Amino acid sequence: xxxxxxxxxxxxxxxxxxxxxxxxxxxxxxxxxxxxxxxxxxxxxxxxxxxxxxxxxxxxxxxxxxxxxxxxxxxxxxxxxxxxxxxxxxxxxxxxxxxxxxxxxxxxxxxxxxxxxxxxxxxxxxxxxxxxxxxxxxxxxxxxxxxxxxxxxxxxxxxxxxxxxxxxxxxxxxxxxxxxxxxxxxxxxxxxxxxxxxxxxxxxxxxxxxxxxxxxxxxxxxxxxxxxxxxxxxxxxxxxxxxxxxxxxxxxxxxxxxxxxxxxxxxxxxxxxxxxxxxxxxxxxxxxxxxxxxxxxxxxxxxxxxxxxxxxxxxxxxxxxxxxxxxxxxxxxxxxxxxxxxxxxxxxxxxxxx
Amino acid sequence: xxxxxxxxxxxxxxxxxxxxxxxxxxxxxxxxxxxxxxxxxxxxxxxxxxxxxxxxxxxxxxxxxxxxxxxxxxxxxxxxxxxxxxxxxxxxxxxxxxxxxxxxxxxxxxxxxxxxxxxxxxxxxxxxxxxxxxxxxxxxxxxxxxxxxxxxxxxxxxxxxxxxxxxxxxxxxxxxxxxxxxxxxxxxxxxxxxxxxxxxxxxxxxxxxxxxxxxxxxxxxxxxxxxxxxxxxxxxxxxxxxxxxxxxxxxxxxxxxxxxxxxxxxxxxxxxxxxxxxxxxxxxxxxxxxxxx
Numbered sequence: 001x002x003x004x005x006x007x008x009x010x011x012x013x014x015x016x017x018x019x020x021x022x023x024x025x026x027x028x029x030x031x032x033x034x035x036x037x038x039x040x041x042x043x044x045x046x047x048x049x050x051x052x053x054x055x056x057x058x059x060x061x062x063x064x065x066x067x068x069x070x071x072x073x074x075x076x077x078x079x080x081x082x083x084x085x086x087x088x089x090x091x092x093x094x095x096x097x098x099x100x101x102x103x104x105x106x107x108x109x110x111x112x113x114x115x116x117x118x119x120x121x122x123x124x125x126x127x128x129x130x131x132x133x134x135x136x137x138x139x140x141x142x143x144x145x146x147x148x149x150x151x152x153x154x155x156x157x158x159x160x161x162x163x164x165x166x167x168x169x170x171x172x173x174x175x176x177x178x179x180x181x182x183x184x185x186x187x188x189x190x191x192x193x194x195x196x197x198x199x200x201x202x203x204x205x206x207x208x209x210x211x212x213x214x215x216x217x218x219x220x221x222x223x224x225x226x227x228x229x230x231x232x233x234x235x236x237x238x239x240x241x242x243x244x245x246x247x248x249x250x251x252x253x254x255x256x257x258x259x260x261x262x263x264x265x266x267x268x269x270x271x272x273x274x275x276x277x278x279x280x281x282x283x284x285x286x287x288x289x290x291x292x293x294x295x296x297x298x299x300x301x302x303x304x305x306x307x308x309x310x311x312x313x314x315x316x317x318x319x320x321x322x323x324x325x326x327x328x329x330x331x332x333x334x335x336x337x338x339x340x341x342x343x344x345x346x347x348x349x350x351x352x353x354x
Numbered sequence: 355x356x357x358x359x360x361x362x363x364x365x366x367x368x369x370x371x372x373x374x375x376x377x378x379x380x381x382x383x384x385x386x387x388x389x390x391x392x393x394x395x396x397x398x399x400x401x402x403x404x405x406x407x408x409x410x411x412x413x414x415x416x417x418x419x420x421x422x423x424x425x426x427x428x429x430x431x432x433x434x435x436x437x438x439x440x441x442x443x444x445x446x447x448x449x450x451x452x453x454x455x456x457x458x459x460x461x462x463x464x465x466x467x468x469x470x471x472x473x474x475x476x477x478x479x480x481x482x483x484x485x486x487x488x489x490x491x492x493x494x495x496x497x498x499x500x501x502x503x504x505x506x507x508x509x510x511x512x513x514x515x516x517x518x519x520x521x522x523x524x525x526x527x528x529x530x531x532x533x534x535x536x537x538x539x540x541x542x543x544x545x546x547x548x549x550x551x552x553x554x555x556x557x558x559x560x561x562x563x564x565x566x567x568x569x570x571x572x573x574x575x576x577x578x579x580x581x582x583x584x585x586x587x588x589x590x591x592x593x594x595x596x597x598x599x600x601x602x603x604x605x606x607x608x609x610x611x612x613x614x615x616x617x618x619x620x621x622x623x624x625x626x627x628x629x630x631x632x633x634x635x636x637x638x639x640x641x642x643x644x645x646x647x
Contacts (some may be wrong), residue, residue, distance in 0.1 A: 040575050072604035325570075
């Protein structure tokens, strides 16, 4: 198991998030969000964007000189896309951090645990069966995705937690691979059968923020707020859990209940994110681990910072996706996998060394 | 719908039986003139490509076609079966005892597998220009013993296209052709883009040619910024329409939307680069003429 050497100290010492760390995180979000609004295939000009944004504030009036079409690009395409990037990135990264805590496994991530594939399958089924949409956050697509996500995480955990010759880190990842492959296979089968809807579903697999509008934002926002809050409130207990189930239990923690609630929150949030943006991998590995390396390994630091940096990371990934081949785009999942896969290897090697 | 496809499959089988009976009487060994080796005229053709199916029927080789794939819905007399062109199954193809299989795509083992069964297989991948299409028509003409009709068809298409293109109705207009609602679009270096160019239209997707993209996936904001005069919906069969386009975030202010110049196009004639491209281009021209009054 991967436990840093300062693990025991960490739990006995009070660890708090410093103001400067929070400040850095906030600045990162603001800068990336601003970049996400300014840069894109359509050249709006930085000054005009700033003026236009200020113009929307009460009591301030600026004439930015942007045409109504350019305003539409700013407020109906870029702004919701940035907000969606923040929500999805934040959710996936925080879910990754939560999974790593409850499973005490550095490689846990919505994508690698098969949760995203399960959610993708659930969403695909809902789309193919065409069970209504446009019901806001009660849309059946994320709910079906949630059901798929929960089944997947339960399967992965059951299959991967058996005690055998393979150590737990590896065994959970292997189980995740198996479960993800299974759900991807079933999803492909459903797609093949339903070639009428195949185009819509296909893009689930690659991940996208591209057709994002405010609808997706209003659908995702409540899930993200609730699930992230639950995980945030669990941050101290996640620290307690790092010392082991028995020790945590002796400290008065109801380990089973805490684990269940956290997994449900992480899976529900992942499912909602997958339902609007498809399968975007590795965000849950890259972000929490980078924070762990830079700011320390307490979940009381990792979780709050991940909430901010997760969002910032995905906004940057989306910028790359829309700029690198402009005016063509590449799926954002390609960008995160390109960055994430090598990172994953590094984490895996570190885990082995420990 | 299910009943209809069953019926078509049944007709296909009937066709198959009648052809297999009649093929006994013909010798099927007619050598084709020209070329150093004689080519056996195919008597039992399977087409796994909707484009090839349309060509075969247009050159009068329809009688020799014993089965076509599940996407070949034109002409209606084509013996549609459940055979798939995307995931072809060699055994089910072989059951029809073909002497020629035409496909547009080999997932890896189609040609080698059929050749192992001594079935002649021809790959005609998607054309990238009219010249490709003419070459495909000619090839199918030679293989089916309908070379004269094939050449006649080529000449007809040539003259039809030059007649349609004689008036550049699209001069000074820009367009965006939508493949699907995630904004895949053809540039002018694709077959489809070249057809539109014949009418003098300018393609907004062309800046993507630099990156080597024939069919780039465009950013929504790029499309809005480019503000095309005309929007052609190649995805109308998948539920997109002028209304759904107008409802997209940020699209309401587009010239094409405001002036009611969002035009659904037929998926099949715009996506199969065979004889019916003439119909497609003609319909595009008439919708532009309608708009310009």
